[in-house]
Amino acid sequence: MRDPGPSSSGDVPTVLVRDREGRDLLCFLEQLIPLDGEDYALLTPVDTPVSLFRLSDGDSPEPITTVASSEPILSVADVVLQEHDLTLVRSAVTLTVSGELDEPDPDELEDDEDDEDDEEMETYELLVSFMVDQQEYGLYIPLDPFFVVARMVDGQAELVEGEDFDRIQPRIEAEIEEREWPE
Template sequence: MRDSGPSGSGDVPTVLVRDAEGRDLLCFLEQLIPLDGSDYALLTPVDTPVSLFRLKDGDEPEPITTITSSEPILSVADVVLQEHDLTLVRSAVTLTVSGELDEPDPEDLEDEEEDEADEESETYELLVSFMVEKGEYGLYIPLDPFFVVARMVDGQAELVEGEDFDRIQPRIEAELDEREWPD
């Protein structure tokens, strides 16, 4: 039997991951992968991950990859999300949104993918857009699964990032492919 992550039972274990800046991210434990004498955890955030984009008329949305948690843009995003009974969380690894989100209809997503040619709209769905000073911004939900990799040490999850992540990612993917297609 293959361990495929969350099931209908609701008994999926959670793990708290902390980044170098002390921010936490609560995640579901999807897979545990032993490599080189260490256990690596493949995790998915409990809350919905979101990405911040700068919106420009007629241009593709531009991802904002570096932002401080005290940035005024995030304060405005907080207010806009509160209007939808959602909360912006400045988590480790990514921004997340907690609260009840409407799940997109998979058929609608397929139709949108067929209708639109730009790649960003196929991999992200706009959650909210808002104005800050004279610029327009949007929070987008990634449509592809968002995974976090952590090394398990004494029952604690240590975030794997930077060069460590670049080194271990291909090996984790190879292990997952092997689990997916047993001989």
């Protein structure tokens, strides 16, 4: 479902996108991009996207890209987040956290040299860490914008995934760059 326009608070319109497994993700509609007679939406999640990592002493954090929504790790993460008045949401596309998060202090991010040899971690900020079966895990917030691409069909947002995403992503990026830097 999509709001017909700005919400009652005067904010950016929102769009509900659903993945193949029936999970939803409420997003802000950032831009509509027409390509090949279809409208593609560039979206950002309303809630804060997070990534799950396995942590080991001395090793670089290892991203966990697939996790079942019933996974015990997520149940423990739920409890830890509740202690901070936050809620883990098993959304389409990514895990998200709802609730009031403190904005990261840019000065703190620049001064944090703990992960200096791990370039990937420079793009994430640790939200919480926790133990499950004597293994440490962490939920990290991406510092770069997290975008979702959907195809708009009859006012509904259909998630663009897999090969479709690989095919359309470079064209959407080119269109956005052209809009930002017109000749």
